[in-house]
Amino acid sequence: xxxxxxxxxxxxxxxxxxxxxxxxxxxxxxxxxxxxxxxxxxxxxxxxxxxxxxxxxxxxxxxxxxxxxxxxxxxxxxxxxxxxxxxxxxxxxxxxxxxxxxxxxxxxxxxxxxxxxxxxxxxxxxxxxxxxxxxxxxxxxxxxxxxxxxxxxxxxxxxxxxxxxxxxxxxxxxxxxxxxxxxxxxxxxxxxxxxxxxxxxxxxxxxxxxxxxxxxxxxxxxxxxxxxxxxxxxxxxxxxxxxxxxxxxxxxx
Ligand SMILES: [Zn+2]
Numbered sequence: 001x002x003x004x005x006x007x008x009x010x011x012x013x014x015x016x017x018x019x020x021x022x023x024x025x026x027x028x029x030x031x032x033x034x035x036x037x038x039x040x041x042x043x044x045x046x047x048x049x050x051x052x053x054x055x056x057x058x059x060x061x062x063x064x065x066x067x068x069x070x071x072x073x074x075x076x077x078x079x080x081x082x083x084x085x086x087x088x089x090x091x092x093x094x095x096x097x098x099x100x101x102x103x104x105x106x107x108x109x110x111x112x113x114x115x116x117x118x119x120x121x122x123x124x125x126x127x128x129x130x131x132x133x134x135x136x137x138x139x140x141x142x143x144x145x146x147x148x149x150x151x152x153x154x155x156x157x158x159x160x161x162x163x164x165x166x167x168x169x170x171x172x173x174x175x176x177x178x179x180x181x182x183x184x185x186x187x188x189x190x191x192x193x194x195x196x197x198x199x200x201x202x203x204x205x206x207x208x209x210x211x212x213x214x215x216x217x218x219x220x221x222x223x224x225x226x227x228x229x230x231x232x233x234x235x236x237x238x239x240x241x242x243x244x245x246x247x248x249x250x251x252x253x
Contacts, residue, residue, distance in 0.1 A: 003054040005065040013065070017108035021063035022246055025100060026050035027125065029073035029118040032082040033166040034215040035186035037174055039084035043071040045170070046117035048177045049145045052235040053115070053242065060239055062246045070097070074120050078206045079165075082214045090124055098128045105136050111245055116144040119164065119205070137252065141245055145234035152233045158221035161193035164205050167217015169230060176227030192218035 005013070005023065028043030038044070047069040054066040074093045075085045088096070097114070104112055112132075114125050125142050133139050146153075146169060153162070153169055163169035175182050193200075193216065195208035205216060 003058055003064050003066050005067045008065070013107070016063060016065050019063040020110060020246075021065055022057070022111040022113055022242060023104050023109050024050055024053060024057075024064055024066045024113045024115065025097075026066070026069040026115040027073065027097070027117060027121060028069055028071060029075060029085075029121070030071055031075040031079045031085040031087075031118075032214045033170065034191075034213050034219070035188070036183045036219055037166055037171060038178070038181045040071065041166070041170055041174055042073075042118040043069055044177055044181075045145065045173050046070070046115050048173075049115050049117060049231065049234065049238075052231060053143075053238050056235050056239045057242050060243060062239075062242055064242070067100075073118055074124060075118075076120055076204075076206055078211070079214065093121075094124050094128055097125065098131060101128060101132050101140060102136075105132070105138050110138055112138075112140040113242065113245070114140065114142045116142045117146075119146075139251060141241065143238050143241060145231065145238070148234040148237040149230035153226075153230050156226060156229060159192070159218050161197065161218070163217040164193060164200070165214075165216035166191075167193070167215065167219055168221045168226065170217070171219035171222035172224065172227035173231060174227070175222055175224040176231060179224060187219045187222070188213060188215075189218040189220050191215035 026046035028046030030039050033041045050066045054064050057064040072086050072088050074088055074090050116125050129140050157168050159168045191211045191213055
């Protein structure tokens with residue numbers, strides 16, 4: 001059975017509203033990812049993760065609808081130095097995502113999960129979450145496959161530093177999802193992460209070192225096996241969140 005929102009007719013969508021289904025909105029972006037990955041890398045990961053979660057949720061008996069992936073979003077200027085980013089400014093992006101959430105709520109949906117698959121979107125999606133909660137008393141959720149697989153990734157990655165943009169995690173994911181779109185002949189470690197790991201997180205990562213090829217990480221360690229392992233992990237962890245979210249019905253007045 002299909003779990004795609006866009007393939008339903010309206011009476012079918014109404015049935016999902018009655019079942020208090022979870023609506024999943026995969027959010028990616030389009031931006032340069034070095035010389036070896038396609039510009040739609042984040043959108044491909046978002047789409048794939050939405051498909052995996054949709055299938056796993058259905059198998060777990062959770063009613064879900066997966067929406068079309070958001071392919072365009074906000075990227076910082078450093079990424080836009082290279083071609084490949086049809087950029088959406090932060091406020092336009094937030095308004096667009098807010099409007100989708102608001103429309104779903106007006107249809108009657110109460111549980112919405114945004115899949116956060118692009119680093120620059122974290123705070124923007126969470127701002128929308130707060131605004132929606134404040135206006136509608138509806139509590140949406142964001143899930144990031146990178147965060148949900150971080151523990152496993154830390155155990156199995158070979159790069160001593162790790163990935164922020166186009167390195168081992170993302171390259172491995174695309175090697176698993178779309179191997180034909182990865183160009184290993186162009187793998188390079190010139191932009192391996194050199195900055196002190198204590199600074200990552202509290203400081204906006206893109207400013208911490210100079211990038212030559214548009215990467216912030218080292219793809220040379222990447223394997224399709226690692227990509228599969230982290231996406232499997234993110235799916236298992238993600239369904240645990242969906243299960244708890246679906247089962248939870250209490251909220252403030
Ligand atoms: Zn990316």
